């Protein structure tokens with residue numbers, strides 16, 4: 001054991017020397033953190049901890065983005081460091097095999113780690129793209145590469161291929177093109193648990209980024225992206241809404257399945273999968289419902305024109321102008337103009 005620790009220390013010293021001053025997010029600090037995370041992921045696994053530690057420390061020593069394609073193909077630096085440190089050939093081959101078969105661009109090509117040691121190191125490396133560390137590392141890389149942060153008119157390219165992945169892109173778009181997907185690329189159970197926590201931090205950051213700039217389209221895009229990619233956390237919240245007897249009864253009887261509200265700050269917090277507890281104002285009867293759709297419009301007239309009046313609770317078809325006028329008994333015209341209208345599509349819970 002002592003021998004393994006001494007070997008790891010020797011390799012660490014070489015990695016520090018090679019990667020010190022590296023500013024693209026693949027420096028010595030990253031290598032050391034991946035090594036620490038990988039050691040934690042080893043707990044409870046039947047894995048060769050020496051192989052895991054060496055692969056974690058050396059995995060970016062030949063990164064094509066830093067050292068070029070020839071080094072990446074031959075793993076020149078990893079081989080050299082292991083030779084210098086006296087790593088025995090069988091261990092060396094296992095380490096090189098892990099490094100050859102890991103990384104996001106490899107996953108895009110369908111290449112997966114072949115051993116549990118490879119899975120652990122891959123998970124540890126991917127975890128570095130998530131959470132607070134992922135947010136900082138990615139920003140650092142984007143600044144280093146002189147890439148822009150965000151343009152509200154340029155949407156992410158979500159059908160990212162290995163070739164496209166190597167192109168420049170916006171910092172925020174990179175979350176959709178890569179970082180948000182990492183949660184679903186974990187191999188080990190411990191990696192999955194840690195990724196779930198870090199993923200939430202990433203999502204909170206993005207929500208705040210879009211909220212602070214009042215970008216409802218991007219907020220909707222984020223929620224839909226999470227939902228469509230199986231990334232939504234099971235953190236559905238419950239909002240209470242009080243209704244008059246007639247509206248309550250229509251929802252209860254299935255006559256109405258779209259609740260109309262002003263799309264103000266409070267309602268913009270609603271997410272697909274959230275629950276609403278409707279309360280009958282007359283008798284406090286409750287009716288739990290789940291949100292299965294959120295439809296935003298510039299006003300209630302546009303909403304009714306698109307979704308139809310009956311589903312929204314009117315007894316008969318109604319013109320957009322009359323729908324707007326009708327809703328003005330609940331919301332001031334200026335507020336409707338400012339915030340727009342929200343159709344909350346419901347399903348009985």
Ligand SMILES: [Fe+2]
Nearest residue numbers: 026059060125
């Ligand atoms: Fe890495």
